[in-house]
Amino acid sequence: MLKTPETTTAGEVSFAIHATEGTARTGALHLGRGSVRTPAFMPVGTAGTVKAMYVDQVKDLGADIILGNTYHLMLRPGAERVAALGGLHEFSRWQGPILTDSGGFQVMSLAGLRKLDKNGVTFRSHIDGSHHRLTPERSVEIQTLLDSDIIMQLDECVRLPSTRKDIERAMRLSLDWAERSKSAFGTQPGKAIFGIVQGGDIPDLRIASAEALSSMNFPGYAIGGLAVGEPQAVMLDMIETVEPHLPREKPRYLMGVGTPDDLIESVSRGIDMFDCVMPTRAGRHGLAYSRFGKVNLKNARHAEDPRPLDEASSCPAARDYSRAYLHHLTKANEILGMMLLTWINLAYYQDLMAGMRAAIAEGRFADFKAKTKENWARGDIAKL
């Protein structure tokens, strides 16, 4: 259903929904540094680079925004250093918007000797063992030093399965940190801070979190603590649970998700933004995403196959090279193999998002979804 754009403005930040189909929607998030067409997939540029990609390539694939990891950047090269060098955009030459996470998730997954208290978390760097501390205020300060366009509140994310007690404690702490983060963010024209819904796999906790955050009036809302070990069905249930309790006129970002199927199912349920290391990480390990599903180029069946990975891909790397060559590069651990497969995978992800945006705008998303899944189910081309 095409709509008269509904826009909410916060500073220069606004979000316009151009069309909906069921719960799915397409639109644009306008930020000071540029607009993000939604639903959007944000390539992950952990340490100031989308791994194995030139920055111009990332832009050319149609990515409007990339993600930077606060944890990695605060440790190396350091937030103050990036600020002195003009911020993360100037540093990395990515001129569009950047979203940074709060650092909290990676402290929990990567850092050593973590100690959490109600004011923050103290930890040791996985790089050199040095001591660091993140509080809600320091996380916002670091993200501001990086010159991030979308700042994420510090939160605590628990792995699933966890007990209700642990999940609730983390959710309440995250709400407290949401307020402190928003207050620390203050007013930054053209920039936004997002609150993060927690509550694990427990519906009433998720709803309580979403409602409490909504009352804080964030420019955008993330759903965190999913894709952390639970089945896809649980994740989708949680999205359905939360969705009605988030203001519909604000962008919704599902953090750290996911597979192409996760993306299409989540867009169906009203999600506007995603980030995930899957396409880039898979590309460095010989795995390709294609119209016909996931392809393991390390498999010996490709060794003598002159056919391209996907002759209909928008990405030259998927069209111009044989499977045999991609197989060879992957087996030989050649950097070019990582470059080509990362490129192919990000192109696939961006094309999937563009396809969803167009389909929703034209009222044929249900059909698009069915056909896309049919192709995945068909599987990769037969052995020669």
Next chain:
Amino acid sequence: MLKTPETTTAGEVSFAIHATEGTARTGALHLGRGSVRTPAFMPVGTAGTVKAMYVDQVKDLGADIILGNTYHLMLRPGAERVAALGGLHEFSRWQGPILTDSGGFQVMSLAGLRKLDKNGVTFRSHIDGSHHRLTPERSVEIQTLLDSDIIMQLDECVRLPSTRKDIERAMRLSLDWAERSKSAFGTQPGKAIFGIVQGGDIPDLRIASAEALSSMNFPGYAIGGLAVGEPQAVMLDMIETVEPHLPREKPRYLMGVGTPDDLIESVSRGIDMFDCVMPTRAGRHGLAYSRFGKVNLKNARHAEDPRPLDEASSCPAARDYSRAYLHHLTKANEILGMMLLTWINLAYYQDLMAGMRAAIAEGRFADFKAKTKENWARGDIAKL
């Protein structure tokens, strides 16, 4: 001195010298697949890829020809497999000429359990321990299967220092293999086979080798067995010793060389072609070549330096990124760091060759050489 082009033809292969200045010369080697402007630097594409570079980038830098390593390619993916896939050009999408080495040098430096006899060398793969044998005939066969444009004879290269006895034995064996290689090559329109001068650091052996090879009338001649541990002065002496004994109307290729200074000094002494892993390997280890010499980006002095590596470089990577960013990528072992520095280094090498070609053509090579060395001696820019 500008000349009427002198051309020698062998099949469709010809070499034209367009201008000379002293012993230095510039011209073009015409092959069936395209022309190679000389003096030429051939980027090394060991296993069917110039590491960390897209093939289009290599072409765009002005490289007319790249090198492939027979040893690596025969082991993985295998010469017969590459042939079945349409040859190395089709496989790697490099459409210009390719020179392949004979495999002999890498058998000596990489393979296990080598056993040399008068008919060839038997060895074990460094990848999987499998047994292989290279003879002069099999090396030519493999290179032909790869569809190489310039095939190198199998030779035996001894490390320096070595005894006269060892050097002479290897030189005589290499001459025998030169005849056998040339005979195995037969007639291949548009393609060439080069003989390789050996003789270590012993002038009379070098001269004997050059004269014996010249009498075999190869389409081109390489000088092998240099840059294997001896000082630069010894290498340059050997070039000066050999040069008058090679036919001046044929191309001369100095194998595995070298630093920018090696290149300029060797061109002065009449060399037309080079290959070396230095620019690519250095780029993967944080080292950059620039107008002002070699720069180690890992050095902490770059950590906060907003200046580009070289604002006058032809390479966007040297102009658009700060030293601080290159330092960061290098320290963090990011693939993009390898991509950018490899690009910068190959651009520097290609620009150096283009500069030499233009200078010789315009009779100002002596001046170009002096100014280039002056810049290197000036050293990299001062600390901020």
